[in-house]
Amino acid sequence: xxxxxxxxxxxxxxxxxxxxxxxxxxxxxxxxxxxxxxxxxxxxxxxxxxxxxxxxxxxxxxxxxxxxxxxxxxxxxxxxxxxxxxxxxxxxxxxxxxxxxxxxxxxxxxxxxxxxxxxxxxxxxxxxxxxxxxxxx
Amino acid sequence: xxxxxxxxxxxxxxxxxxxxxxxxxxxxxxxxxxxxxxxxxxxxxxxxxxxxxxxxxxxxxxxxxxxxxxxxxxxxxxxxxxxxxxxxxxxxxxxxxxxxxxxxxxxxxxxxxxxxxxxxxxxxxxx
Numbered sequence: 001x002x003x004x005x006x007x008x009x010x011x012x013x014x015x016x017x018x019x020x021x022x023x024x025x026x027x028x029x030x031x032x033x034x035x036x037x038x039x040x041x042x043x044x045x046x047x048x049x050x051x052x053x054x055x056x057x058x059x060x061x062x063x064x065x066x067x068x069x070x071x072x073x074x075x076x077x078x079x080x081x082x083x084x085x086x087x088x089x090x091x092x093x094x095x096x097x098x099x100x101x102x103x104x105x106x107x108x109x110x111x112x113x114x115x116x117x118x119x120x121x122x123x124x125x126x127x128x129x130x131x132x133x134x135x136x137x
Numbered sequence: 138x139x140x141x142x143x144x145x146x147x148x149x150x151x152x153x154x155x156x157x158x159x160x161x162x163x164x165x166x167x168x169x170x171x172x173x174x175x176x177x178x179x180x181x182x183x184x185x186x187x188x189x190x191x192x193x194x195x196x197x198x199x200x201x202x203x204x205x206x207x208x209x210x211x212x213x214x215x216x217x218x219x220x221x222x223x224x225x226x227x228x229x230x231x232x233x234x235x236x237x238x239x240x241x242x243x244x245x246x247x248x249x250x251x252x253x254x255x256x257x258x259x260x261x262x263x264x
Binding site: 015016017018019021022025026029059060061069070071072074076077078079080081082083084 | 149150151152153154155156157162165166169195196197198199200202203204
């Protein structure tokens with residue numbers, strides 16, 4: 001059941017470089033599971049988390065094929081979080097910082113995220129019950 | 138062929154998303170390509186030698202993580218492959234890791250041993 005509460009999260013880390021992005025996605029998953037709305041402001045390298053062109057790969061060290069390795073992609077995880085939000089009848093509003101997208105050429109995303117800017121983060125934060133910033137280090 | 142010492146300090150940086158540690162993975166690949174390479178685990182990376190790590194059970198929505206990282210097993214495989222893996226004894230002790238917690242084939246060195254270990258190598262890469 002939807003709680004009516006909203007959490008806003010700002011993230012900065014690019015995929016495959018830090019545990020921060022995994023942590024953020026776990027928090028988003030947990031909040032959606034509990035019926036909370038979640039706003040995400042993906043800033044700097046975090047705009048790459050949703051890029052559609054991400055592909056799993058084989059692992060030559062383990063000698064595994066693409067199918068055997070089942071390498072995760074953050075775009076699939078996030079697409080799954082959008083489905084979870086729909087299932088729970090809550091809102092996941094994922095905003096990719098437009099200028100960060102432009103400078104990285106990172107504009108081709110999975111379905112769900114939208115383009116925005118710092119004002120969206122401010123508005124989301126102002127209207128939320130809590131805001132969590134997970135900065136890069 | 139130069140003798141290379143890879144010092145790994147940063148730990149668990151993106152191990153869930155990558156399903157392994159990228160520096161250990163790179164070291165393994167370089168060994169397969171013929172490199173004379175050794176590993177030194179220091180600081181938080183000493184935990185890579187802790188036995189019985191289990192990162193299973195993670196899922197996002199309905200997408201389940203089917204192959205979680207098994208860093209301790211990766212280290213064991215590297216040792217089996219002929220890569221000497223060293224660990225700073227004091228760094229392990231400071232984190233409460235005793236000999237029984239660590240994979241048995243790991244080579245423990247003290248901080249005092251480090252200059253000698255480094256001197257045995259032609260190149261030192263600190264990650």
